[in-house]
Amino acid sequence: MSGSSSVKARKIVAILSGLFGEIPWWLGNADEVMIGAILTQQTRWENVEQALLRLKNDNLATMTAIHAADPVKMEESVRCTGFYHIKTQRLKSLAAHVMDTYGAVERMVSVPTAKLRAGLLSVHGIGEETADSILCYGFSRTSFVVDAYTERIVRCAGIPGKKSGLKEMFEAVLPDDPFAYRQTHAHIVEYAKRFCAKKRCDECQIAILN
DNA sequence: GACCAGGTCCTTG
DNA sequence: CAAGGACATGGT
Numbered sequence: 283m284s285g286s287s288s289v290k291a292r293k294i295v296a297i298l299s300g301l302f303g304e305i306p307w308w309l310g311n312a313d314e315v316m317i318g319a320i321l322t323q324q325t326r327w328e329n330v331e332q333a334l335l336r337l338k339n340d341n342l343a344t345m346t347a348i349h350a351a352d353p354v355k356m357e358e359s360v361r362c363t364g365f366y367h368i369k370t371q372r373l374k375s376l377a378a379h380v381m382d383t384y385g386a387v388e389r390m391v392s393v394p395t396a397k398l399r400a401g402l403l404s405v406h407g408i409g410e411e412t413a414d415s416i417l418c419y420g421f422s423r424t425s426f427v428v429d430a431y432t433e434r435i436v437r438c439a440g441i442p443g444k445k446s447g448l449k450e451m452f453e454a455v456l457p458d459d460p461f462a463y464r465q466t467h468a469h470i471v472e473y474a475k476r477f478c479a480k481k482r483c484d485e486c487q488i489a490i491l492n
Numbered sequence: 493g494a495c496c497a498g499g500t501c502c503t504t505g
Numbered sequence: 506c507a508a509g510g511a512c513a514t515g516g517t
Contacts, residue, residue, distance in 0.1 A: 308498090323499040329515065330498090364497085364514040372500090409500050429498050445507095471498055480496080 290439050291455045294488060298469035307468035308419045312387050313344045315420030316380075319412045320372045321363045329363045336360075345387050349377040372407030379405045395423045414449070418467065422460040426452045427467045431474035438474075438483040 308315065314334060321330045336359035337343040342351050353370050360366045360373075383401055384390050390398060395417060402413040410428070417425040428448045436444055444451070456462050477486045 319498095322497090324497060324512090325499090325514080326497050326516075362514065365499090365512050366514075368500090368512055407500065411499065415498080427498085431498065467498090475498085 287441050287444065287451055288455055290441050291451050294435060294439055294470075295452075295455060295466050297488065298466070298473055302469050302472060304465065305468055305472065307464065308415075310419075312390070312416075312420040316345065316376060316387075316416050317343060317348075317373060319415040319420070320369055320376065320407065321360065323369070323412065324365070325363045333360050333363045336362075345377045345380045348373050349381045368407070372405075375405050375407060376402075391421060395421075395425060398423070399425060410449070418460070418463050422464075424453070424456070424458055424460055424463050426456065426463055428452075429467075429471070431471045431478070432467075434478040434480070434483075435470050435474045435488055438478050438486045438488040440489070 308318070310318065317337065318330050318334060321333050334343060337356070340355070340359060341347055342356060342359065348356065353374060356370045356373065357366050360369055363369060379401060380387060380390070384393070393401075398421065399413055399417055402408050402416060403410070408416075414425045414427040417423040418427050426449050432448055432452075433445075436448060441451075452466065456466060473488070477483075478488070483489050
């Protein structure tokens with residue numbers, strides 16, 4: 283962890299915090315966050331909200347319900363998020379893991395973060411971003427979420443040769459506070475979505491760090 | 493019509 | 506390990 287990278291990471295956090303202040307982001311109970319985390323894979327959030335509404339209408343917005351649900355029925359609600367077949371499978375797998383391992387979502391709140399994370403990662407279709415999103419926003423854990431936007435903003439900031447280790451880099455810089463973790467990831471997404479083009483970095487103030 | 497979206501897994505070189 | 510393709514609908 284070179285000092286230079288940490289300094290820039292700190293600056294990113296501070297700049298974005300000043301830019302956005304407190305913003306509401308990804309609110310919802312643990313069940314909804316888990317469902318949303320899978321549905322939002324490679325998909326716009328607005329579409330996920332639609333699917334979530336449909337699932338709620340059918341009383342399918344809980345792990346318990348999904349565990350017992352007809353997959354074909356679920357696909358109707360989830361279709362608008364794309365990859366609907368595979369996502370239905372992933373929701374089923376997650377529900378099975380939760381119910382078989384813990385018996386209920388509420389039981390998960392007393393499980394240590396590392397153990398919770400390992401369990402989530404063992405589910406087929408749940409990778410690091412999805413697992414950390416669930417931990418951070420669903421269970422209020424200090425597990426930093428790294429996504430495509432995080433990689434973009436880091437590139438804009440000129441942090442050298444960082445393809446991996448971003449999670450650790452930000453965690454080393456953030457206070458031990460779940461709220462800070464939630465806000466910082468939210469800030470990064472909102473900023474990068476607007477200013478960090480996929481390939482270039484035009485009009486991006488983060489580039490000032492260079 | 494082309495391109496992209498708050499990923500993950502599998503297959504190749 | 507890095508890179509490329511599959512998974513799929515909906516918006517710009």
